[in-house]
Amino acid sequence: MSGDDEPTTDGSRDDEPTADRSTPDGPDPGALGVAGPAVERAGHGHERLSFTRSRLIEEGWTRERLLGLFVVWCLLVPVVLPSFQVYLFTEFLLLAVFATAFNLLYGYTGLLSFGHALFYAAAGYAIALTFRELGPELAGVLGGISPLATLLVAVVLGLAFTLVIAAPVGYLSVRLDEIYFALITLSFSMAFYAVLIQDPYGLTQGSDGMLLLLGTVELFGADVALADRNLYYYLVLAVAGGSMYAMWRVINSPFGTVCRAIRESPDRVSALGVNVTYHQWVMFVVSAFFVGIAGLFIAPLHSIVTPAMSFWTTSAIPVVAAVIGGAFYFLGPAVGAFVFLYLRWGLSRYPAFEAHWELFYGLVLILVLLYFKEGAAAGLVALGHWLEDLYGVYRTDGRSAAIEFVRSTLSEKAAAVRREVGRTSVRGRRSARGQVATAGGGSDSTDPGGGSDSTDPGSGSDSTDPTDPTDRPSGGDRP
Amino acid sequence: MTTLLRTVDLRREFGELVAVDGVSLDIVHGEITCIIGPNGAGKTTFYDLLTGMVEPTSGEVWLRHDGELQEITGLPAHEIADRGLARSFQIIEIFERLTVRQNVQVACVARNDRTLDLTTWLDADEAINEQVDEILELTGLTHLAEKRCSTLSYGQQRNVEISLALAIESSVVLLDEPTAGLNPTDSAIVVDFVNELDERTDTTFVVTEHDMDVVFNIADRIVVLHDGRVIADGDPGTVRADETVTEAYLGGSSI
Numbered sequence: 001m002s003g004d005d006e007p008t009t010d011g012s013r014d015d016e017p018t019a020d021r022s023t024p025d026g027p028d029p030g031a032l033g034v035a036g037p038a039v040e041r042a043g044h045g046h047e048r049l050s051f052t053r054s055r056l057i058e059e060g061w062t063r064e065r066l067l068g069l070f071v072v073w074c075l076l077v078p079v080v081l082p083s084f085q086v087y088l089f090t091e092f093l094l095l096a097v098f099a100t101a102f103n104l105l106y107g108y109t110g111l112l113s114f115g116h117a118l119f120y121a122a123a124g125y126a127i128a129l130t131f132r133e134l135g136p137e138l139a140g141v142l143g144g145i146s147p148l149a150t151l152l153v154a155v156v157l158g159l160a161f162t163l164v165i166a167a168p169v170g171y172l173s174v175r176l177d178e179i180y181f182a183l184i185t186l187s188f189s190m191a192f193y194a195v196l197i198q199d200p201y202g203l204t205q206g207s208d209g210m211l212l213l214l215g216t217v218e219l220f221g222a223d224v225a226l227a228d229r230n231l232y233y234y235l236v237l238a239v240a241g242g243s244m245y246a247m248w249r250v251i252n253s254p255f256g257t258v259c260r261a262i263r264e265s266p267d268r269v270s271a272l273g274v275n276v277t278y279h280q281w282v283m284f285v286v287s288a289f290f291v292g293i294a295g296l297f298i299a300p301l302h303s304i305v306t307p308a309m310s311f312w313t314t315s316a317i318p319v320v321a322a323v324i325g326g327a328f329y330f331l332g333p334a335v336g337a338f339v340f341l342y343l344r345w346g347l348s349r350y351p352a353f354e355a356h357w358e359l360f361y362g363l364v365l366i367l368v369l370l371y372f373k374e375g376a377a378a379g380l381v382a383l384g385h386w387l388e389d390l391y392g393v394y395r396t397d398g399r400s401a402a403i404e405f406v407r408s409t410l411s412e413k414a415a416a417v418r419r420e421v422g423r424t425s426v427r428g429r430r431s432a433r434g435q436v437a438t439a440g441g442g443s444d445s446t447d448p449g450g451g452s453d454s455t456d457p458g459s460g461s462d463s464t465d466p467t468d469p470t471d472r473p474s475g476g477d478r479p
Numbered sequence: 480m481t482t483l484l485r486t487v488d489l490r491r492e493f494g495e496l497v498a499v500d501g502v503s504l505d506i507v508h509g510e511i512t513c514i515i516g517p518n519g520a521g522k523t524t525f526y527d528l529l530t531g532m533v534e535p536t537s538g539e540v541w542l543r544h545d546g547e548l549q550e551i552t553g554l555p556a557h558e559i560a561d562r563g564l565a566r567s568f569q570i571i572e573i574f575e576r577l578t579v580r581q582n583v584q585v586a587c588v589a590r591n592d593r594t595l596d597l598t599t600w601l602d603a604d605e606a607i608n609e610q611v612d613e614i615l616e617l618t619g620l621t622h623l624a625e626k627r628c629s630t631l632s633y634g635q636q637r638n639v640e641i642s643l644a645l646a647i648e649s650s651v652v653l654l655d656e657p658t659a660g661l662n663p664t665d666s667a668i669v670v671d672f673v674n675e676l677d678e679r680t681d682t683t684f685v686v687t688e689h690d691m692d693v694v695f696n697i698a699d700r701i702v703v704l705h706d707g708r709v710i711a712d713g714d715p716g717t718v719r720a721d722e723t724v725t726e727a728y729l730g731g732s733s734i
Contacts, residue, residue, distance in 0.1 A: 254588040254596040261585040264574035272589040272647050273560035
């Protein structure tokens with residue numbers, strides 16, 4: 001599988017030995033988690049592409065390197081960014097875990113849960129309660145290092161609590177399909193919301209919520225505040241990185257592949273001798289587990305847990321992130337979480353927008369549903385392909401050819417956008433509905449070939465422009 | 480002449496309609512049985528009853544498993560498949576957005592009871608991928624392994640469909656109109672293919688079909704269903720000569 005593969009396999013085979021098969025690596029920001037044996041794309045005739053791809057890899061632009069650059073960027077965040085930005089980036093990492101965990105069930109198993117806030121809130125309240133109830137006790141026994149011990153106990157208890165809830169909720173929910181599944185999960189999360197806000201046992205302080213302060217650890221005579229912004233950032237970075245890697249392994253395991261097959265055709269999987277409901281249930285619990293991790297670590301960041309954590313608007317966050325980012329790419333929901341969070345932050349800087357930020361979200365969602373059929377991640381992949389093409393033209397035909405390439409592709413795209421807008425009034429509504437309804441629908445994450453089918457002609461590079469701003473901050477790996 | 484699959488007075492009603500009306504059949508090892516009948520004769524419902532996808536109104540289904548016939552009536556579909564009864568679908572049911580290799584991987588993972596393995600890197604699992612390669616080799620799909628199924632031609636998708644049924648290594652494979660929607664050339668290829676598989680594997684095939692050329696090319700035994708009842712059962716020569724069959728099937732003209 002060296003560089004001179006057939007054009008039909010588009011050079012993607014080149015990075016297989018390095019990235020896909022031999023080194024099962026963690027999430028890959030550069031390629032947006034697009035992995036797998038068949039990376040095909042429309043435009044099979046592009047011989048230049050395989051040339052470019054292999055050339056780039058020869059020059060060291062492997063997935064490992066892109067991942068490495070992203071890791072370096074993450075490590076440098078507290079050094080180069082102001083304090084509030086560190087806070088925001090911490091929140092982004094946790095929302096990325098939340099959305100990716102949700103997507104294990106949505107994009108990878110074909111079940112749209114509208115109640116994942118339940119597990120987010122369960123874990124958040126578990127850590128807050130542990131600190132309130134066990135914190136003082138442990139402080140009496142352990143002294144200086146008790147906050148750290150409390151945190152460890154809270155993580156264990158929080159995850160256990162999440163699993164204890166997820167197992168029966170999942171067991172009952174996976175019996176239902178599609179909209180009924182969405183509704184029953186929604187009901188469970190809203191029931192939990194009602195319990196939190198009515199607080200029948202006087203535990204959760206009703207609508208006020210509970211404060212959560214991690215406290216200060218005395219280590220070797222020095223005081224270390226666990227909630228220190230930079231320290232906590234690194235803690236979250238480790239947790240989020242580990243979670244993303246674990247989820248990446250899960251979707252590439254035999255179990256994950258079976259779940260993707262269930263998304264495609266439950267009847268077929270069951271005719272192969274696999275208990276579909278049981279596997280959906282296991283994936284439900286796995287998904288809830290990782291949502292629990294996000295909930296556990298978001299609570300100390302906000303220093304408070306409130307019933308809103310279990311409200312349906314919280315459940316909507318990963319749904320929106322997955323739709324914006326692209327549910328069929330492993331890193332799609334993470335990209336979506338990035339867009340979600342930073343768009344809100346951007347809007348919050350302008351009071352006029354801030355008051356109506358939901359309106360702007362609505363607009364973004366409409367745009368995504370109409371023009372980025374597979375989400376921003378697909379747009380980024382298309383942008384990556386375009387840059388590769390551009391680089392290929394530059395290397396083979398020189399600078400003026402490259403400029404000509406930019407001009408011609410951009411005007412092609414502009415024309416495509418104009419055509420698209422012209423047709424939108426009729427067709428747009430239909431396709432928007434299609435995207436939401438076919439949860440398990442679009443193409444597959446480990447298989448962006450499907451992405452290209454629809455991304456290339458219409459949403460392909462016209463999506464590059466809108467995704468551009470999102471690309472820069474998230475892909476801080478780019479020099 | 481070991482009986483692998485037996486139905487006893489199998490019956491299924493959908494409201495007023497009796498789709499399968501008291502069918503008793505023995506499927507024996509090594510014989511290609513063709514179940515024929517006009518549209519609406521109950522062929523697909525019969526398969527659905529055998530494989531647990533539809534529950535019978537009355538009657539029994541027995542399947543040889545661990546060396547003896549065991550009753551499987553009313554078991555869930557996945558347990559029946561697990562005990563060695565595989566099927567293909569008349570309307571293609573494959574994992575469209577996965578590659579051919581991934582499709583067969585799923586079946587091989589199921590065959591090896593590895594579906595709850597959450598930690599292995601599937602593409603690096605030699606045991607499973609060896610089996611996958613064998614199946615792809617057997618069904619001639621090796622060169623298409625890395626293609627997404629939705630990009631394949633209809634005939635190739637049929638082939639994947641059959642590969643999935645084969646990959647779980649069951650004792651009996653039910654093929655539901657394997658040539659449906661194929662042109663004569665592709666049909667001929669599928670027929671040769673089923674004959675070849677029958678010789679190369681220990682699997683026993685049951686095929687529903689309404690293309691008579693196909694039927695007489697592959698069948699060792701023909702069962703004719705009409706309005707949910709068996710109206711003829713025997714070797715091709717006998718069935719061809721049977722007058723009730725000609726009557727029911729083609730309104731009098733000969734087959």
